[in-house]
Amino acid sequence: MENKRGIPIPTIKRFPSYLRLLKVFKEEGREMVSATMLAEELGLKPIQVRKDISFTGLEGKPRVGFEVEKLIDAIISVLGWDNVTDAIIIGAGHLGSALARYEGFGCYGLKIVAAFDTAEEKWGTGIGEVPIYPFDHLRQYIAENHVNIAVLAVPADEAQAVADRLVALGIMAIWNFAPKDIKVPSRVVLQRTDLATSFAVLSARVKRVMESREFSEEDDSW
Amino acid sequence: MENKRGIPIPTIKRFPSYLRLLKVFKEEGREMVSATMLAEELGLKPIQVRKDISFTGLEGKPRVGFEVEKLIDAIISVLGWDNVTDAIIIGAGHLGSALARYEGFGCYGLKIVAAFDTAEEKWGTGIGEVPIYPFDHLRQYIAENHVNIAVLAVPADEAQAVADRLVALGIMAIWNFAPKDIKVPSRVVLQRTDLATSFAVLSARVKRVMESREFSEEDDSW
DNA sequence: TAGATTGTTAATCGATTAACAATC
Protein backbone atom coordinates (compact mmCIF):
# COMPACT_ATOMS: atom_id res chain seq x y z
CA MET A 1 0.00 0.00 0.00
CA GLU A 2 1.23 3.46 -0.83
CA ASN A 3 1.69 5.85 2.03
CA LYS A 4 -0.31 9.06 2.13
CA ARG A 5 2.50 11.08 0.60
CA GLY A 6 3.05 8.59 -2.20
CA ILE A 7 6.37 7.15 -3.22
CA PRO A 8 9.40 9.11 -1.94
CA ILE A 9 11.06 11.32 -4.56
CA PRO A 10 14.49 9.69 -4.12
CA THR A 11 12.87 6.35 -4.93
CA ILE A 12 11.16 7.80 -8.00
CA LYS A 13 14.52 9.11 -9.16
CA ARG A 14 16.08 5.66 -8.96
CA PHE A 15 13.30 3.92 -10.88
CA PRO A 16 14.52 4.92 -14.36
CA SER A 17 17.92 3.37 -13.63
CA TYR A 18 16.31 0.13 -12.54
CA LEU A 19 14.16 0.21 -15.63
CA ARG A 20 17.06 0.63 -18.03
CA LEU A 21 18.98 -2.20 -16.43
CA LEU A 22 15.95 -4.48 -16.30
CA LYS A 23 15.37 -3.96 -20.01
CA VAL A 24 18.93 -5.07 -20.68
CA PHE A 25 18.33 -8.17 -18.56
CA LYS A 26 15.12 -8.89 -20.42
CA GLU A 27 16.97 -8.57 -23.74
CA GLU A 28 19.47 -11.10 -22.44
CA GLY A 29 16.64 -13.51 -21.74
CA ARG A 30 16.95 -13.35 -17.97
CA GLU A 31 13.67 -14.10 -16.22
CA MET A 32 14.42 -13.46 -12.57
CA VAL A 33 16.57 -10.87 -10.86
CA SER A 34 17.41 -10.27 -7.22
CA ALA A 35 17.63 -6.93 -5.46
CA THR A 36 21.19 -7.91 -4.62
CA MET A 37 22.07 -8.12 -8.28
CA LEU A 38 20.40 -4.85 -9.26
CA ALA A 39 22.18 -3.14 -6.38
CA GLU A 40 25.52 -4.57 -7.45
CA GLU A 41 25.12 -3.30 -11.00
CA LEU A 42 23.98 0.17 -10.01
CA GLY A 43 26.28 0.74 -7.08
CA LEU A 44 23.44 0.82 -4.56
CA LYS A 45 22.77 -1.18 -1.41
CA PRO A 46 20.55 -4.28 -1.73
CA ILE A 47 18.29 -3.12 1.07
CA GLN A 48 17.64 0.16 -0.70
CA VAL A 49 16.69 -1.61 -3.90
CA ARG A 50 14.34 -3.92 -1.97
CA LYS A 51 12.74 -0.96 -0.25
CA ASP A 52 12.33 0.85 -3.57
CA ILE A 53 10.78 -2.19 -5.21
CA SER A 54 8.37 -2.58 -2.31
CA PHE A 55 6.79 0.74 -3.31
CA THR A 56 5.70 -0.80 -6.60
CA GLY A 57 3.68 -3.35 -4.64
CA LEU A 58 5.37 -6.22 -6.47
CA GLU A 59 6.28 -9.23 -4.34
CA GLY A 60 9.40 -11.28 -4.86
CA LYS A 61 10.29 -14.84 -4.13
CA PRO A 62 12.86 -15.54 -1.40
CA ARG A 63 16.03 -17.08 -2.85
CA VAL A 64 15.25 -16.09 -6.42
CA GLY A 65 14.15 -12.51 -6.45
CA PHE A 66 11.71 -10.77 -8.78
CA GLU A 67 10.32 -11.53 -12.21
CA VAL A 68 12.12 -9.22 -14.61
CA GLU A 69 9.12 -8.64 -16.82
CA LYS A 70 6.70 -8.01 -13.97
CA LEU A 71 9.14 -5.65 -12.33
CA ILE A 72 9.50 -3.68 -15.56
CA ASP A 73 5.73 -3.42 -15.84
CA ALA A 74 5.36 -2.47 -12.19
CA ILE A 75 7.87 0.38 -12.45
CA ILE A 76 6.42 1.64 -15.72
CA SER A 77 3.04 1.61 -14.08
CA VAL A 78 3.95 3.57 -10.93
CA LEU A 79 5.74 6.16 -13.06
CA GLY A 80 2.70 6.48 -15.26
CA TRP A 81 4.77 5.64 -18.33
CA ASP A 82 2.30 3.06 -19.57
CA ASN A 83 0.20 5.60 -21.41
CA VAL A 84 1.68 7.83 -24.07
CA THR A 85 1.40 11.49 -23.17
CA ASP A 86 1.64 14.22 -25.77
CA ALA A 87 3.83 17.22 -25.08
CA ILE A 88 4.80 20.38 -26.89
CA ILE A 89 8.16 22.13 -26.89
CA ILE A 90 8.25 25.88 -26.52
CA GLY A 91 11.36 27.35 -28.09
CA ALA A 92 12.99 25.70 -31.10
CA GLY A 93 16.53 26.91 -30.49
CA HIS A 94 19.50 24.61 -30.09
CA LEU A 95 18.32 23.05 -26.87
CA GLY A 96 14.67 22.83 -27.90
CA SER A 97 15.68 21.18 -31.17
CA ALA A 98 17.94 18.69 -29.42
CA LEU A 99 15.09 17.80 -27.09
CA ALA A 100 12.63 17.50 -29.96
CA ARG A 101 14.93 14.99 -31.63
CA TYR A 102 15.67 13.04 -28.48
CA GLU A 103 14.55 9.47 -29.10
CA GLY A 104 14.69 8.33 -25.49
CA PHE A 105 11.39 10.06 -24.68
CA GLY A 106 9.57 7.22 -26.37
CA CYS A 107 10.60 4.89 -23.53
CA TYR A 108 9.06 7.27 -21.03
CA GLY A 109 5.73 7.43 -22.74
CA LEU A 110 6.40 11.00 -23.81
CA LYS A 111 5.67 12.10 -27.34
CA ILE A 112 6.71 15.50 -28.61
CA VAL A 113 3.95 16.46 -31.01
CA ALA A 114 4.85 20.04 -31.87
CA ALA A 115 7.25 22.89 -31.27
CA PHE A 116 6.50 26.60 -31.06
CA ASP A 117 8.83 29.48 -31.76
CA THR A 118 8.68 33.21 -32.36
CA ALA A 119 11.11 33.11 -35.29
CA GLU A 120 9.07 33.53 -38.43
CA GLU A 121 11.56 31.70 -40.66
CA LYS A 122 11.07 28.50 -38.67
CA TRP A 123 7.30 28.39 -39.07
CA GLY A 124 6.12 25.58 -41.28
CA THR A 125 9.47 23.81 -41.03
CA GLY A 126 10.17 21.03 -38.58
CA ILE A 127 12.70 19.37 -36.35
CA GLY A 128 12.78 15.82 -37.59
CA GLU A 129 9.15 14.77 -37.43
CA VAL A 130 8.12 17.62 -35.16
CA PRO A 131 6.44 20.60 -36.86
CA ILE A 132 7.23 24.14 -35.77
CA TYR A 133 4.35 26.57 -35.37
CA PRO A 134 4.13 30.24 -34.49
CA PHE A 135 3.53 31.18 -30.89
CA ASP A 136 0.14 32.54 -31.81
CA HIS A 137 -1.12 29.08 -32.61
CA LEU A 138 -0.52 27.92 -29.04
CA ARG A 139 -4.04 28.47 -27.78
CA GLN A 140 -5.69 26.71 -30.67
CA TYR A 141 -3.23 23.84 -30.70
CA ILE A 142 -3.50 23.12 -26.99
CA ALA A 143 -7.27 23.27 -27.11
CA GLU A 144 -7.58 21.01 -30.16
CA ASN A 145 -4.98 18.45 -29.17
CA HIS A 146 -5.58 18.30 -25.43
CA VAL A 147 -1.91 18.76 -24.62
CA ASN A 148 -1.16 18.71 -20.90
CA ILE A 149 2.63 18.95 -20.79
CA ALA A 150 4.89 21.71 -22.10
CA VAL A 151 8.66 21.56 -22.36
CA LEU A 152 10.07 25.03 -21.86
CA ALA A 153 13.25 25.71 -23.80
CA VAL A 154 13.16 29.47 -24.24
CA PRO A 155 15.73 32.05 -23.11
CA ALA A 156 15.76 32.78 -19.37
CA ASP A 157 14.29 36.25 -19.72
CA GLU A 158 11.23 34.98 -21.58
CA ALA A 159 10.63 31.95 -19.39
CA GLN A 160 8.27 33.53 -16.85
CA ALA A 161 6.10 35.25 -19.46
CA VAL A 162 5.81 32.10 -21.54
CA ALA A 163 5.03 30.03 -18.45
CA ASP A 164 2.28 32.45 -17.46
CA ARG A 165 0.77 32.07 -20.88
CA LEU A 166 0.95 28.28 -20.78
CA VAL A 167 -0.73 28.28 -17.40
CA ALA A 168 -3.46 30.57 -18.69
CA LEU A 169 -4.01 28.13 -21.55
CA GLY A 170 -4.60 25.30 -19.12
CA ILE A 171 -1.27 23.44 -19.29
CA MET A 172 -1.01 21.02 -16.40
CA ALA A 173 2.73 20.47 -16.21
CA ILE A 174 5.78 22.45 -17.26
CA TRP A 175 9.22 20.93 -17.70
CA ASN A 176 11.49 23.93 -17.48
CA PHE A 177 14.92 23.84 -19.13
CA ALA A 178 15.45 27.61 -19.01
CA PRO A 179 18.08 28.74 -16.49
CA LYS A 180 15.48 30.66 -14.52
CA ASP A 181 13.33 29.94 -11.51
CA ILE A 182 9.78 30.53 -12.58
CA LYS A 183 6.60 30.74 -10.53
CA VAL A 184 3.43 28.87 -11.32
CA PRO A 185 0.23 28.25 -9.36
CA SER A 186 0.45 25.23 -7.08
CA ARG A 187 -2.02 23.27 -9.17
CA VAL A 188 0.50 23.25 -12.04
CA VAL A 189 3.30 20.68 -11.81
CA LEU A 190 6.64 22.37 -12.37
CA GLN A 191 9.75 20.32 -12.95
CA ARG A 192 13.15 21.88 -13.47
CA THR A 193 16.07 20.44 -15.34
CA ASP A 194 18.69 22.98 -14.54
CA LEU A 195 22.21 22.55 -15.86
CA ALA A 196 23.46 25.00 -13.26
CA THR A 197 22.12 22.87 -10.41
CA SER A 198 23.69 19.74 -11.79
CA PHE A 199 26.98 21.46 -12.49
CA ALA A 200 27.00 23.01 -9.03
CA VAL A 201 27.03 19.57 -7.48
CA LEU A 202 29.81 18.49 -9.81
CA SER A 203 31.81 21.65 -9.05
CA ALA A 204 31.44 21.26 -5.32
CA ARG A 205 32.54 17.66 -5.48
CA VAL A 206 35.51 18.46 -7.70
CA LYS A 207 36.47 21.24 -5.33
CA ARG A 208 36.31 18.86 -2.39
CA VAL A 209 38.54 16.34 -4.17
CA MET A 210 41.06 19.05 -5.04
CA GLU A 211 41.15 20.27 -1.48
CA SER A 212 41.58 16.78 -0.07
CA ARG A 213 44.45 16.24 -2.52
CA GLU A 214 46.09 19.42 -1.31
CA PHE A 215 45.81 18.10 2.21
CA SER A 216 47.40 14.79 1.23
CA GLU A 217 50.31 16.64 -0.32
CA GLU A 218 50.74 18.68 2.81
CA ASP A 219 50.58 15.49 4.84
CA ASP A 220 53.49 14.14 2.79
CA SER A 221 55.76 16.82 4.16
CA TRP A 222 55.28 15.59 7.69
CA MET B 1 33.07 26.64 9.52
CA GLU B 2 32.33 23.75 7.19
CA ASN B 3 31.38 20.47 8.72
CA LYS B 4 33.48 17.39 7.99
CA ARG B 5 31.22 16.23 5.21
CA GLY B 6 31.16 19.62 3.59
CA ILE B 7 28.08 21.52 2.53
CA PRO B 8 24.93 19.38 2.16
CA ILE B 9 24.04 18.51 -1.42
CA PRO B 10 20.51 19.99 -1.18
CA THR B 11 22.10 23.27 -0.16
CA ILE B 12 24.57 23.11 -3.06
CA LYS B 13 21.64 22.54 -5.40
CA ARG B 14 19.89 25.69 -4.19
CA PHE B 15 22.95 27.92 -4.54
CA PRO B 16 22.61 28.47 -8.30
CA SER B 17 19.07 29.75 -7.82
CA TYR B 18 20.21 32.19 -5.16
CA LEU B 19 23.02 33.27 -7.43
CA ARG B 20 20.79 34.00 -10.39
CA LEU B 21 18.42 36.02 -8.28
CA LEU B 22 21.20 37.92 -6.54
CA LYS B 23 22.65 38.91 -9.88
CA VAL B 24 19.30 40.37 -10.87
CA PHE B 25 19.21 42.31 -7.60
CA LYS B 26 22.73 43.56 -8.21
CA GLU B 27 21.72 44.71 -11.71
CA GLU B 28 18.86 46.60 -10.12
CA GLY B 29 21.32 48.36 -7.87
CA ARG B 30 20.15 46.74 -4.67
CA GLU B 31 22.90 46.56 -2.05
CA MET B 32 21.34 44.52 0.75
CA VAL B 33 19.00 41.58 0.70
CA SER B 34 17.36 39.59 3.48
CA ALA B 35 16.91 35.84 3.63
CA THR B 36 13.20 36.57 3.93
CA MET B 37 13.20 38.30 0.58
CA LEU B 38 15.22 35.60 -1.21
CA ALA B 39 12.91 32.97 0.24
CA GLU B 40 9.85 34.88 -0.91
CA GLU B 41 11.12 35.14 -4.47
CA LEU B 42 12.17 31.51 -4.75
CA GLY B 43 9.28 29.91 -2.91
CA LEU B 44 11.48 28.69 -0.05
CA LYS B 45 11.28 29.20 3.71
CA PRO B 46 13.35 32.04 5.17
CA ILE B 47 14.96 29.75 7.71
CA GLN B 48 16.18 27.44 4.98
CA VAL B 49 17.75 30.32 3.09
CA ARG B 50 19.46 31.52 6.26
CA LYS B 51 20.77 28.04 6.96
CA ASP B 52 22.04 27.71 3.40
CA ILE B 53 23.76 31.08 3.52
CA SER B 54 25.38 30.14 6.82
CA PHE B 55 27.34 27.45 4.95
CA THR B 56 29.08 30.13 2.92
CA GLY B 57 30.46 31.56 6.16
CA LEU B 58 29.08 35.01 5.32
CA GLU B 59 27.54 36.93 8.20
CA GLY B 60 24.52 39.14 7.84
CA LYS B 61 23.31 42.17 9.70
CA PRO B 62 20.16 41.83 11.82
CA ARG B 63 17.33 43.97 10.44
CA VAL B 64 18.95 44.47 7.04
CA GLY B 65 20.24 41.15 5.81
CA PHE B 66 23.25 40.38 3.63
CA GLU B 67 25.35 42.42 1.24
CA VAL B 68 24.26 41.36 -2.24
CA GLU B 69 27.72 41.58 -3.72
CA LYS B 70 29.44 39.72 -0.90
CA LEU B 71 26.81 37.03 -0.97
CA ILE B 72 27.32 36.56 -4.70
CA ASP B 73 31.06 36.26 -4.18
CA ALA B 74 30.64 33.87 -1.26
CA ILE B 75 28.40 31.52 -3.23
CA ILE B 76 30.63 31.62 -6.30
CA SER B 77 33.54 30.83 -4.05
CA VAL B 78 32.03 27.81 -2.28
CA LEU B 79 30.91 26.39 -5.62
CA GLY B 80 34.40 26.84 -7.01
CA TRP B 81 33.04 28.95 -9.85
CA ASP B 82 35.59 31.69 -9.32
CA ASN B 83 38.19 30.02 -11.50
CA VAL B 84 37.49 29.14 -15.09
CA THR B 85 37.74 25.41 -15.71
CA ASP B 86 38.26 24.01 -19.18
CA ALA B 87 36.12 21.11 -20.29
CA ILE B 88 35.74 19.00 -23.40
CA ILE B 89 32.59 17.56 -24.89
CA ILE B 90 32.58 13.99 -26.12
CA GLY B 91 30.02 13.45 -28.83
CA ALA B 92 29.03 16.26 -31.20
CA GLY B 93 25.53 15.08 -31.97
CA HIS B 94 22.43 17.15 -31.35
CA LEU B 95 22.74 17.21 -27.59
CA GLY B 96 26.53 17.66 -27.59
CA SER B 97 26.21 20.54 -30.02
CA ALA B 98 23.49 22.22 -27.98
CA LEU B 99 25.67 21.93 -24.91
CA ALA B 100 28.71 23.28 -26.76
CA ARG B 101 26.71 26.34 -27.74
CA TYR B 102 25.17 26.86 -24.33
CA GLU B 103 26.22 30.30 -23.18
CA GLY B 104 25.22 29.91 -19.57
CA PHE B 105 28.30 27.83 -18.78
CA GLY B 106 30.32 31.02 -18.69
CA CYS B 107 28.56 32.06 -15.48
CA TYR B 108 29.58 28.78 -13.89
CA GLY B 109 33.25 29.15 -14.68
CA LEU B 110 33.00 26.38 -17.23
CA LYS B 111 34.57 26.77 -20.63
CA ILE B 112 34.04 24.24 -23.38
CA VAL B 113 37.32 24.23 -25.27
CA ALA B 114 36.84 21.35 -27.69
CA ALA B 115 34.50 18.62 -28.85
CA PHE B 116 35.37 15.11 -30.02
CA ASP B 117 33.43 12.88 -32.35
CA THR B 118 33.89 9.72 -34.36
CA ALA B 119 32.19 11.11 -37.46
CA GLU B 120 34.94 11.93 -39.94
CA GLU B 121 32.94 14.61 -41.74
CA LYS B 122 32.78 16.69 -38.57
CA TRP B 123 36.53 16.79 -37.99
CA GLY B 124 38.04 20.19 -38.55
CA THR B 125 34.65 21.87 -38.38
CA GLY B 126 33.27 23.43 -35.24
CA ILE B 127 30.20 24.15 -33.18
CA GLY B 128 30.23 27.91 -32.82
CA GLU B 129 33.66 28.63 -31.41
CA VAL B 130 34.28 25.05 -30.35
CA PRO B 131 36.46 22.94 -32.68
CA ILE B 132 35.62 19.29 -33.34
CA TYR B 133 38.47 16.78 -33.32
CA PRO B 134 38.65 13.06 -33.97
CA PHE B 135 38.43 10.70 -31.03
CA ASP B 136 42.02 9.67 -31.60
CA HIS B 137 43.26 13.11 -30.61
CA LEU B 138 41.80 12.75 -27.14
CA ARG B 139 44.96 11.53 -25.43
CA GLN B 140 47.15 14.23 -26.89
CA TYR B 141 44.60 17.00 -26.33
CA ILE B 142 43.98 16.15 -22.70
CA ALA B 143 47.69 15.87 -22.00
CA GLU B 144 48.57 19.14 -23.71
CA ASN B 145 45.68 21.20 -22.40
CA HIS B 146 45.40 19.79 -18.89
CA VAL B 147 41.67 19.22 -19.20
CA ASN B 148 40.06 17.81 -16.07
CA ILE B 149 36.38 17.72 -16.93
CA ALA B 150 34.63 15.85 -19.74
CA VAL B 151 31.01 16.27 -20.77
CA LEU B 152 29.71 12.97 -22.06
CA ALA B 153 27.09 13.29 -24.80
CA VAL B 154 27.47 10.03 -26.69
CA PRO B 155 24.83 7.33 -27.33
CA ALA B 156 23.98 5.16 -24.33
CA ASP B 157 25.67 2.06 -25.70
CA GLU B 158 29.00 3.83 -26.12
CA ALA B 159 28.94 5.68 -22.81
CA GLN B 160 30.72 3.09 -20.67
CA ALA B 161 33.51 2.48 -23.17
CA VAL B 162 34.12 6.19 -23.66
CA ALA B 163 34.05 6.78 -19.91
CA ASP B 164 36.62 4.02 -19.38
CA ARG B 165 38.86 5.70 -21.91
CA LEU B 166 38.48 9.13 -20.33
CA VAL B 167 39.32 7.66 -16.94
CA ALA B 168 42.40 5.97 -18.39
CA LEU B 169 43.47 9.32 -19.81
CA GLY B 170 43.35 10.88 -16.37
CA ILE B 171 40.06 12.80 -16.53
CA MET B 172 39.01 13.85 -13.06
CA ALA B 173 35.30 14.47 -13.52
CA ILE B 174 32.69 13.24 -15.97
CA TRP B 175 29.37 14.97 -16.53
CA ASN B 176 27.24 12.26 -18.06
CA PHE B 177 24.29 13.18 -20.27
CA ALA B 178 23.94 9.72 -21.82
CA PRO B 179 20.86 7.80 -20.67
CA LYS B 180 23.02 5.09 -19.10
CA ASP B 181 24.39 4.43 -15.63
CA ILE B 182 28.12 4.17 -16.02
CA LYS B 183 30.74 2.99 -13.55
CA VAL B 184 33.92 4.87 -12.77
CA PRO B 185 36.54 4.48 -10.06
CA SER B 186 35.65 6.31 -6.86
CA ARG B 187 38.46 8.84 -7.35
CA VAL B 188 36.65 10.14 -10.46
CA VAL B 189 33.75 12.53 -9.86
CA LEU B 190 30.71 11.37 -11.80
CA GLN B 191 27.72 13.64 -12.22
CA ARG B 192 24.62 12.57 -14.08
CA THR B 193 22.13 14.80 -15.83
CA ASP B 194 19.52 12.30 -16.76
CA LEU B 195 16.39 13.38 -18.56
CA ALA B 196 14.69 10.15 -17.53
CA THR B 197 15.24 10.88 -13.85
CA SER B 198 13.87 14.36 -14.16
CA PHE B 199 10.92 13.26 -16.21
CA ALA B 200 10.18 10.42 -13.80
CA VAL B 201 9.63 12.95 -11.04
CA LEU B 202 7.40 15.01 -13.30
CA SER B 203 5.43 11.94 -14.37
CA ALA B 204 4.93 10.73 -10.83
CA ARG B 205 3.72 14.15 -9.76
CA VAL B 206 1.38 14.47 -12.73
CA LYS B 207 0.03 11.00 -11.98
CA ARG B 208 -0.59 11.98 -8.38
CA VAL B 209 -2.48 15.12 -9.42
CA MET B 210 -4.59 13.15 -11.88
CA GLU B 211 -5.45 10.57 -9.24
CA SER B 212 -6.35 13.19 -6.67
CA ARG B 213 -8.61 14.83 -9.25
CA GLU B 214 -10.33 11.51 -9.81
CA PHE B 215 -10.85 11.27 -6.07
CA SER B 216 -12.34 14.76 -5.95
CA GLU B 217 -14.77 13.79 -8.68
CA GLU B 218 -15.75 10.69 -6.77
CA ASP B 219 -16.14 12.81 -3.67
CA ASP B 220 -18.59 15.00 -5.54
CA SER B 221 -20.96 12.09 -5.90
CA TRP B 222 -21.27 11.73 -2.13
C1' DT C 1 12.86 52.36 21.45
C1' DA C 2 10.38 48.77 18.79
C1' DG C 3 10.63 45.43 15.63
C1' DA C 4 12.60 42.90 11.81
C1' DT C 5 16.13 39.92 10.97
C1' DT C 6 20.11 37.18 12.16
C1' DG C 7 22.36 32.91 14.07
C1' DT C 8 22.14 29.03 17.21
C1' DT C 9 20.30 25.25 19.55
C1' DA C 10 16.81 21.78 19.78
C1' DA C 11 12.83 19.25 17.75
C1' DT C 12 10.87 17.14 13.89
C1' DC C 13 10.59 14.79 9.77
C1' DG C 14 11.78 11.66 6.19
C1' DA C 15 15.00 8.49 4.02
C1' DT C 16 18.49 5.16 4.63
C1' DT C 17 20.32 1.42 6.86
C1' DA C 18 20.49 -2.45 10.23
C1' DA C 19 18.58 -6.48 12.29
C1' DC C 20 16.08 -10.46 11.84
C1' DA C 21 12.25 -13.63 11.18
C1' DA C 22 9.89 -15.83 7.19
C1' DT C 23 10.35 -18.37 3.02
C1' DC C 24 11.41 -21.27 -0.74
Add this chain to the structure above:
DNA sequence: TAGATTGTTAATCGATTAACAATC
Protein backbone atom coordinates in the same frame (compact mmCIF):
# COMPACT_ATOMS: atom_id res chain seq x y z
C1' DT D 1 18.25 -29.49 4.60
C1' DA D 2 21.11 -25.22 4.27
C1' DG D 3 21.42 -20.86 2.74
C1' DA D 4 20.27 -16.93 -0.06
C1' DT D 5 16.90 -13.67 -0.45
C1' DT D 6 12.60 -11.45 0.81
C1' DG D 7 9.78 -8.20 3.68
C1' DT D 8 9.09 -5.93 8.09
C1' DT D 9 10.15 -3.51 12.13
C1' DA D 10 13.34 -0.63 14.54
C1' DA D 11 17.55 2.32 14.69
C1' DT D 12 20.25 5.70 12.58
C1' DC D 13 21.36 9.49 9.98
C1' DG D 14 20.88 13.86 7.78
C1' DA D 15 18.08 17.79 6.42
C1' DT D 16 14.37 20.76 7.49
C1' DT D 17 11.92 23.35 10.56
C1' DA D 18 10.76 25.54 15.06
C1' DA D 19 11.93 28.28 18.95
C1' DC D 20 14.26 31.98 20.74
C1' DA D 21 17.97 34.94 22.33
C1' DA D 22 21.04 38.44 20.25
C1' DT D 23 21.45 42.49 17.47
C1' DC D 24 21.11 46.68 15.07
